[in-house]
Structure formats: structure tokens, C-alpha cells
Amino acid sequence: MSKDSRMRATINQKLTEMGERERLKELLRAKLTECGWKDQMKAHCKEVIKEKGLEHVTVEDLVVEITPKGRALVPDSVKKELLQRIRAFLAQHAT
């Protein structure tokens, strides 16, 4: 088990070191903006903020409310593309 987590840590480190994580993040951000995910999320944020009150809303509130919805709303095509990139990276570097 510890061996497994060590491997995960190594892969994650590689991902960061080689700059691939940053590239993937950028790709994801672009795709999400493109497909309207960001607008949907902003609309959702508005509801949350109105509910909590403009003055009292905190980052934690937003994270708690937004993250599950955000995960659910990511389109399958975007997921697929990202996964393909990740798999390619793993195949290259985990052999």
C-alpha cells in the first residue's frame, strides 16, 4: 500500500516537474470556458451569493457549494480529451 502511494507521489511529481500539469490545467480552463461551463458556474455562484448575502459569503462557502456541481457539469467530451492526454503521459512515463 505504501508502495502504491509512493508511486502516485512520484508520478504526480513528474507531472508537475515536466510542466504537463500546468499545460493540462490551461487546456481544461480553455475547454471549460469554451463550452459554457464557466458561465453556468457563475450563474450558480450568483444564486449562492444571493442566498448567503453579499457581505457574508466566504471562499469556503463557495467551494463547498460549487465544487460538486462543477464536477458534475464538466462535459464528457472534455473529460475524455483530458483523460486521453493523461493516459498518454502515464504510458510514456510509467514504464
Added chain:
Amino acid sequence: MKMEEVSMSSLDNSKLEGLAQDILSDLVEDACLGLCFEVHRAVKQGYFFLDDTDQESMRDYEIVDQPGVDVFGQVYNQWKNKECVCPNCSRSIAASRFAPHLEKCLGMGRNSSRIANRRIVTGNNTNNKSESDQEDNDDVNDNDWSYGAEKKAKKRKSDKVLEKIPCALFSLRECCIAPRWRCILMSHPVYLLKKFNAPLSIRALHERKSS
């Protein structure tokens, strides 16, 4: 390092798949977190709700979809048939043609009516007729500066005329070469003719002149 390699090769496919899924959800969470920060900052700085408007004011900017009216609800083409009176010649001209007309009428453009004007002026003055006629011819043949197919046709015609001029009688001043070529012929070496893509007949003239 070697140890890592060994341990990583022991990963089987399902574990790799799990790892990929984890990385993806990490990334998505990152994106969410980024959005949260962004929105939170916008809220606290007070610019998050800037683009929110109430239904009332939105109605003012709705797209109008009616025949004969543009998206803003204004009648379009209302200026189409307007006419303007030219301050120079007092004719009334369609608004869309007014600017080009004024340019020519006031004699500002390349193709302005200055030649015609001069003709009218000199037509009254019969004494100068012969001289002005010659000059007019000169300008008519200055088809370097006009546009289109007319130009090409005229040019070819003038090239033919040039070829008919006997070498001995040839004088640069009298032949109908566009002034552009004339000044190059009189003062500049042959490479300029090539550079400005002069017609072959003009290059031939140059050779005759220099021989």
C-alpha cells in the same frame, strides 16, 4: 531512480486508469477552486454583479423583429434616396454619390474634371486654341493614372502609335508617351525602365535614343 522505474512498471492497467481519473478530478477541482477565488474576489471588489440588469431595462434593448425596421427599431434605408445639392455646380446628387462627385467637381482627385474645365475655359479663348489642344492631348494620353481596362486598351493603342514613328523623326516631346515614361526616358538609365515595368516599345525607344 532505478527503484522507481521498477516499481512503476509494476503498475497494472486498472491502477493506471485509477491514477488518471484521480489526476483528472484533481484538475477539475483546481479549476473549481480557481473559479471560486475569482468569483469571491469579484464579489468583494464589487464588480461581480455589474452585468446584472433588471428586466425593465433589458426590455429597452430587445431586438426588434418587424418588417421594414432594423434591430434597433429604426427605419432603415431612410437616407437611401436623400439628395444633396453640390455647392460647386448646384446640381442635386444622391447622397451616396455626393462625396465622389464633390471630389471631382472641386478638382481634387486624380481623375477630376480639371481637364474638362480647362477645355471649357480655353474653348472661349480661341487664340490659345492650338497650344491648349496639344496640351489636352497630352493629358488625355496620361492614362497612367486612370483605372481599369480602359487604361490597358489605351496603352496598347499608344504603344502601336509609338512603333509607327520613324526613328529619324522621332522626338520625345512630340510623341504621345505618358509623362512618367517621358521623364525616365529623358533623364534616367535603362534599368529604371525595367524597374518600373515599362512597355517593351518604350524600352525600344530608349535604345534608339541612346544609339
